[in-house]
Amino acid sequence: MKILREMQSEDIDSVLSVIDSQDEDDAEEAESGYREIGGTLDQYVIEQDGKVIGVTGFSAQPGCDDTYWLSWTYVHDDYANKGLGRKMLTELIELIKEKGGRKLFVKVSDYVDDEDGSIYAAALHLYQSLGFKIEITHKNYYDEGEAQIILGLRLKDKTDVIAPAEDCPVTFNSVFEITETEDAYSFGWHDEGEQAFTEEDVKIGLDQVRQDEGRVVFLSFPSTFTGIKDTLLSAGFSNSGILDDYYEDGVHEQHFTYYLRPLHESMTN
Numbered sequence: 001m002k003i004l005r006e007m008q009s010e011d012i013d014s015v016l017s018v019i020d021s022q023d024e025d026d027a028e029e030a031e032s033g034y035r036e037i038g039g040t041l042d043q044y045v046i047e048q049d050g051k052v053i054g055v056t057g058f059s060a061q062p063g064c065d066d067t068y069w070l071s072w073t074y075v076h077d078d079y080a081n082k083g084l085g086r087k088m089l090t091e092l093i094e095l096i097k098e099k100g101g102r103k104l105f106v107k108v109s110d111y112v113d114d115e116d117g118s119i120y121a122a123a124l125h126l127y128q129s130l131g132f133k134i135e136i137t138h139k140n141y142y143d144e145g146e147a148q149i150i151l152g153l154r155l156k157d158k159t160d161v162i163a164p165a166e167d168c169p170v171t172f173n174s175v176f177e178i179t180e181t182e183d184a185y186s187f188g189w190h191d192e193g194e195q196a197f198t199e200e201d202v203k204i205g206l207d208q209v210r211q212d213e214g215r216v217v218f219l220s221f222p223s224t225f226t227g228i229k230d231t232l233l234s235a236g237f238s239n240s241g242i243l244d245d246y247y248e249d250g251v252h253e254q255h256f257t258y259y260l261r262p263l264h265e266s267m268t269n
C-alpha cells in the first residue's frame, strides 16, 4: 500500500512541527523553502490518524541530466524507528525512477549533540542500507568539527560514455557564505567569459573571504573543464573528492577545499 501523498501548502505548519520534533534549526531553515512559490512541489507527506507525521521529497538539479537531490526527510520523533522512514524512502525512490531519475544524492551532517548524540546516525544508516554510497566527506563543512557527508545512489544502469574535455572559460562572479554553515564560503561562477580564471583571480576571491572572516572555501566544477584543477591546486586548494556521474554519465563534479584559518588541534585528526 502506498503511503506518500503530495504535500500541499496547508501542510506546511504540520511538516514544520515534524521537523522541529527532531531539529529546531532545520525547521527554521526548511520553512523559507516551503513558503517560496513552488516550495511544496515534489514534496510528500505521510499521515497517521489524519495527522502528518513524516515528510520527504526531491528536487531536480538544474543543468544536469536526470540528477536529483533528496529534500528534507523527517519522521516525527514520536513515530521514529518503526520502519516508516524506510517505507517512505523506498516509495519515493520508485517515484524518482518513474520520472526518469538517473542519480539521486543526499547530504547529511555528522553532528553530535551533547545530549542526543549523533542525531543523523539513523539517516546515514538508512540511506546506506537502501544502497546509497558515501561519495564525499567534507570535513569541517557546517562548522569546525562538523562534516558534510554526500551520498549517491544510481537509479539507472550506467551508460558507457567518454565525455570529451572542454576548454571552458570559467570566470568568477561572486563570493558568498554557504547557507547552513558557520563561515564557510564559495565563489559563484559562469562559463560564458572570455578566458579561464587565473591564480590571481583565485587570490582576489580568497582575500575577499578573508576580509569577511571566512573560515574555509569550498568550490566545485565539472570534471571535463580543463585547466581548472591545476590553477586551484597551485593557488593552495586541495582536492576534496568527486561526485560520480553528477552532471551526466562520465561527467563528474570535482570538489576543492581551501582553509583560511588553522583548525583547532582537535579537529585536524
Ligand SMILES: CC(C)(COP(=O)(O)OP(=O)(O)OC[C@H]1O[C@@H](n2cnc3c(N)ncnc32)[C@H](O)[C@@H]1OP(=O)(O)O)[C@@H](O)C(=O)NCCC(=O)NCCS
Pocket: 022, 073, 074, 075, 076, 079, 080, 081, 082, 083, 084, 085, 086, 087, 106, 107, 108, 109, 118, 119, 120, 121, 122, 123, 125, 126, 129
Ligand atoms: C532518518 C529518519 C527519517 C528515519 O525515519 P524512521 O522512521 O526512524 O526510519 P526507520 O524506522 O525506517 O529506520 C531507521 C533505521 O535507523 C536505525 N537506527 C536508529 N537509530 C540509529 C542510530 N543511532 N545509529 C544507527 N542506526 C540507527 C534503525 O535501526 C533502523 O534501521 P534498520 O531498519 O536497519 O533496523 C528519522 O530518523 C529522522 O527524522 N531523523 C532525523 C532527521 C534526519 O536525520 N533526516 C535526514 C537528514 S538528511
